[in-house]
Amino acid sequence: MKKRNIVHSALSLSLTAALCLSMAACSGTQTPADSAAASQPAAPSAAVQPSSAEQASAALPVKALNPKQVEENPYMAKSDANIHHDGYNTDSTDEILPLAIYPEINVSYETTNANASPAIYFDSYGHAVVPLLGGIAIRDLNAEETKTLGYFSPKQHDGGGYVIQSSYTFLDESNRIVCPTSNNHVLMLRATDENGNVLPEFEKVLDIDIKAAAEAALGKELTQNLLSVVFDYDGNLWFATGGFRIYPQRQQQGVIGYIARSAIDAILNGEQTDLSKAVFVHELTPGEGAENGIAASKDGAVVLTNQNCYLLRAEEGVDVVWCTPYESAGAKVSGEGDKTTGGGLAWGGGCSPTLTPNLVLFTDNQDPVNLLALDMKTGEVVNIGVALDGGVVVGISQTCIARTEPVADDGADPAIAVVVDDGRIFHRHRHIDGQLIDELL
Secondary structure (H helix, E strand, O other): OOOOOOOOOHHHHHHHHHHHHHHHHHHOOOOHHHHHHHOOOOOOOOOOOOOHHHHHHHOOOOOOOOOOOOOOOOOEOOOOEOOOOOOOOOOOOOOOOOOOOOOOOOOOEOOOOOOOOOOOEEOOOOOEEEEEOOEEEEEEOOOOEOEEEEEEOHHHHOOOOOOEOHHHOEEEOOOOEEEEEOOOEEEEEEEEOOOOOEEEEEEEEEEEEHHHHHHHHHOOOOOOEEEEEEEOOOOOEEEEEEOOOOOHHHOOOOEEEEEOHHHHHHHHOOOOOOHHHOEEEEEOOOOOOEOOOOEEEOOEEEEEEOOEEEEEEEOOOEEEEEEEEOOEOOOOOOOOOOOOOOOOOOOOOOOOOEEOOOEEEEEOEOOOOOEEEEEOOOOOEOOOOOOOHHHOEEEEOOOOOEEOOOOOOOOOOOOEEEEEEOOEEEOOOOEEOOEEOOOOO
8 A cells, every 4th residue: 555645643633723723812813714714794785895905914924833853763664653753762754744624634444453554554665564463464544444465463374372562563674573572572574575565464574572681680579561662773773661551669670672683684584693792771760660672772762661761772781871850650540539530551651752963852640740851862841841831732843742641521611732943942921940931822
């Protein structure tokens, strides 16, 4: 299936709507269509229609953001995903969102999965890679009925006993699918031939038991499971253990680490590899673990745990460039009569870090939630604290930084968007360190 149309996530569309409404409220200017609707007479009249020049002058001006600043990862596919926009989780993209009602919506009827695909990745040929019944598949999402073109099923093709963790799956520079599994392995699957044709059954070309390799390197048992993986800009495969809601008091043992690129290349070339010389780990304090995905930039791999944010580099071992702690209110549970429903998914910040060339951004889990910006080189907090109506934060770096849940279900505390573009904050209500900042739009 070739990608014919841009697929916009519900989050992107909702953020676009919020921005448009907010900007319109700031300008106080109605579009000609809105003005005409508001002043429509009860009976037909010979009202003079505004000229095209008048329409253009009354239209809401578009303020272009800077192009994507984060350099492409040479070991990842040069394509978009619907969660973090690229496989290395920078949360930045040059895709253009609709400025009004999108003129075309395509609907594909799902008949195989119980639900529509929550994660969609695209290879360089435009094929949509999506989860399918515990495995992974390339499917035609433009067809009237969603059609599977090729797939890999752990149950059918690999003896079963595990499922693929599709939320942390990505594609590499050769369009191989890289995916962690529920049994703590990482797989690499060849899904297309050299001409881009989809293979009906994907070929498994790499299978590493990461937890076993990490335990051997650490010299002790891990009581956390593999959560997420990412390639850095040298092709080393970073991994982190953890899960949703890592409670510090439970003292579970976790690690952050990487598999050297030399070992990955050797395995892909069919050679025998001694992983004891290629797997390196950093031991986490018991009770500390990752709760979401890993991001990568030219500066290294960025991991947010339930207690700290790290910048890590591969230097014949894990080099902790910096480690910045942050505060959290812990696991939140809503009580009877609360404005919010449910609780957060994480004990800590719970988001994948967002990257610009100079900043690492993430939300903490305090009450209210703050959006933190750290200097990429030093890990120093740049002191950008954002508190919005209802304590609900929406951050955007060109298209999206992070969104925290839950949102008030009675409409009393609507989320208001903040745009962060290389460290600048734009909105009609902005507070940095408790001081109101003048309008920048």
